[in-house]
Amino acid sequence: MARPAGARLAMRRATVRRVGYVIECRDITVRRGSRHLLDHVTWCVGEGERWVVLGPNGAGKTTLLLIAATRLFPTSGTVDVLGERLGATDLAELRPLVGWASSALGGDIPPAESVRNVVMTGAYAVTGRWNEEYAEPDLRRCDTMLCDWGLTELAQRTFGTLSEGERKRALIARALMSNPEVLLLDEPGAGLDLAGREDLVTRMGALASDPGAPTQVVITHHVEEIPPGFTHALLLRSGQAIAQGEIADVITDERLSACFGLPLAVRQEGGRFHARRAHA
Numbered sequence: 001m002a003r004p005a006g007a008r009l010a011m012r013r014a015t016v017r018r019v020g021y022v023i024e025c026r027d028i029t030v031r032r033g034s035r036h037l038l039d040h041v042t043w044c045v046g047e048g049e050r051w052v053v054l055g056p057n058g059a060g061k062t063t064l065l066l067i068a069a070t071r072l073f074p075t076s077g078t079v080d081v082l083g084e085r086l087g088a089t090d091l092a093e094l095r096p097l098v099g100w101a102s103s104a105l106g107g108d109i110p111p112a113e114s115v116r117n118v119v120m121t122g123a124y125a126v127t128g129r130w131n132e133e134y135a136e137p138d139l140r141r142c143d144t145m146l147c148d149w150g151l152t153e154l155a156q157r158t159f160g161t162l163s164e165g166e167r168k169r170a171l172i173a174r175a176l177m178s179n180p181e182v183l184l185l186d187e188p189g190a191g192l193d194l195a196g197r198e199d200l201v202t203r204m205g206a207l208a209s210d211p212g213a214p215t216q217v218v219i220t221h222h223v224e225e226i227p228p229g230f231t232h233a234l235l236l237r238s239g240q241a242i243a244q245g246e247i248a249d250v251i252t253d254e255r256l257s258a259c260f261g262l263p264l265a266v267r268q269e270g271g272r273f274h275a276r277r278a279h280a
Contacts, residue, residue, distance in 0.1 A: 111160025
């Protein structure tokens, strides 16, 4: 199997630096029968931006992220990821530049795979150690990712024995293994207890503040899970984008209430958002 981090990948990275948007979705629709999972959504993510995508269950958040991760094609509309048009590019070359972590991906990883291999195979965007060849820089980066995400002592454990919080950290470390241009996280805080959530949000906030870190998009249902340092927000409801832009202009009482269909009061403290039902 050819190394993904060769000359072609270096050329692709150089191309990325020249494109206007990291993710560019134009008038995209996803239909399943008579149902619209996404309905004429336009959404553009610039290099270095940190986006949170919020909305109730069934809003289309995961569908949108799957498209950005090159795992799903829209029924109509156009999608460019890192300057490459979906449907007209080699996804095997593009995917190592797109870090993606979700609970759905976790279900594809063999439970007996070691945590170290789970992270390492992120270099190829594959979900199980096979006959790949890893160079010394890969080994060093894997060690760094294990350390950064609190997994060093778990490296020889099998993925199936990890707690929910440990699994989430392993999947994020794996998504970062290929040094991607964009990092996409689908509900990384789901299923975590309070301590696990706060540890994860702290680590993600540190990543968001790193100017050398990739462009980031995080899906969540809860404003409390938005890491400090995030710059933009997109609100989805019933497959439609009802607000998007700079985070302070989007995460407001009026817009969040419209998104979730409930009167909400939002406050920000110490770089974190909090929302409660508004009382008359």
